Amino acid sequence: MRVCRLGRLVVLALLLSGSALWADAGRPAEAASPEEDTLFQTSTLSALMVGLLGGVVPISDLAGQGDLGLGTLEGLDGELLCVDGVFYQVSASGAVREVAPDEMAPFAMVTHFEPDIAVEVPDGTDLPGLTALLDATRPSDNAFYAVRIEGAFRAMKTRSVPRQEPYAGLMAAVAEQSVFELGATRGTLVGFWFPAFVAGLNLPGYHFHFVTDDRAAGGHVLGLTTDEVSAALDVTPILHLALPGTSEFLEADLSQAGSAAKAEK
Ligand SMILES: [Zn+2]
Numbered sequence: 001m002r003v004c005r006l007g008r009l010v011v012l013a014l015l016l017s018g019s020a021l022w023a024d025a026g027r028p029a030e031a032a033s034p035e036e037d038t039l040f041q042t043s044t045l046s047a048l049m050v051g052l053l054g055g056v057v058p059i060s061d062l063a064g065q066g067d068l069g070l071g072t073l074e075g076l077d078g079e080l081l082c083v084d085g086v087f088y089q090v091s092a093s094g095a096v097r098e099v100a101p102d103e104m105a106p107f108a109m110v111t112h113f114e115p116d117i118a119v120e121v122p123d124g125t126d127l128p129g130l131t132a133l134l135d136a137t138r139p140s141d142n143a144f145y146a147v148r149i150e151g152a153f154r155a156m157k158t159r160s161v162p163r164q165e166p167y168a169g170l171m172a173a174v175a176e177q178s179v180f181e182l183g184a185t186r187g188t189l190v191g192f193w194f195p196a197f198v199a200g201l202n203l204p205g206y207h208f209h210f211v212t213d214d215r216a217a218g219g220h221v222l223g224l225t226t227d228e229v230s231a232a233l234d235v236t237p238i239l240h241l242a243l244p245g246t247s248e249f250l251e252a253d254l255s256q257a258g259s260a261a262k263a264e265k
Contacts, residue, residue: 039144039192039236040065041109043244045170046200046257048076048107053167055104056244059087062110063101065240068146070190070209071108073099076173077163079220081190081209082110088211090219092162092178096211109192109202111146115232124154125226131206137233138193144236147191147208151229156182158210158219180219187212189221189229200257201241 042057055074062069062082069082078091080099087099119137121130130149138145158180161173191208198204211218243249 036112036114037236038238038240039111040240042242043107044201046254048170049257051167051169053106057105059099059103060101066110066112068113069110071105074104075163079160079209083188090160092160094180096215111236113234116235117233119231121226121229121231127223142195145193146234149189149229149231152186152227154225154227156185157223160219182217185212
């Protein structure tokens with residue numbers, strides 16, 4: 001059940017690029033730089049669903065793969081997010097702290113955020129309105145996107161989950177979640193959008209984590225209303241998926257893990 005350094009991970013790189021996508025996004029395929037246009041992901045959501053919560057990648061390795069991201073910590077200990085290269089944990093108590101480089105994550109994704117498409121978000125937009133706007137802006141349903149939104153919010157509703165001991169699946173943790181109504185606040189929303197075809201690997205659709213400007217509150221986003229925000233999408237056509245090399249992962253039956261959509265919505 002113990003940790004496995006990134007060097008021992010079995011690395012599977014899915015190289016997905018399409019010139020039509022890049023033409024739509026205003027950038028040719030040749031402009032894709034592996035560093036900026038790669039989404040790095042450790043482990044799979046289906047592994048979390050069945051309770052594979054041992055850390056498999058140190059935060060320091062994630063930091064080398066991107067400056068914007070989200071995930072969780074060993075034992076499903078709260079909500080993890082990375083803003084400007086700094087990793088934060090929002091614990092089930094609601095407290096926010098900076099995560100040390102040697103702490104381990106069982107599941108996380110990061111990218112070097114380079115805004116490709118700016119998104120106009122009117123004041124007073126709620127979460128369904130925001131996702132509809134982003135949907136209308138995304139050039140394709142068959143690509144991966146990172147989202148960064150920052151500024152003032154009229155309302156923000158988040159949750160976090162408690163560390164599982166013994167390890168239980170994501171649904172059990174979500175049943176024990178704490179919910180926070182943050183009210184009017186300023187901060188940064190980190191998000192990703194995945195196509196339906198990633199089911200099992202990651203969460204199809206949107207997944208947002210939030211942290212306030214004063215780094216005092218945040219979590220996995222359940223609802224919001226914007227005030228004055230700036231928003232941008234980063235098209236990341238390259239998915240670098242690092243599968244854990246632990247026997248726990250390699251011997252697990254992930255065929256029945258099902259969809260995590262219910263747990264994360
Ligand atoms: Zn989350």
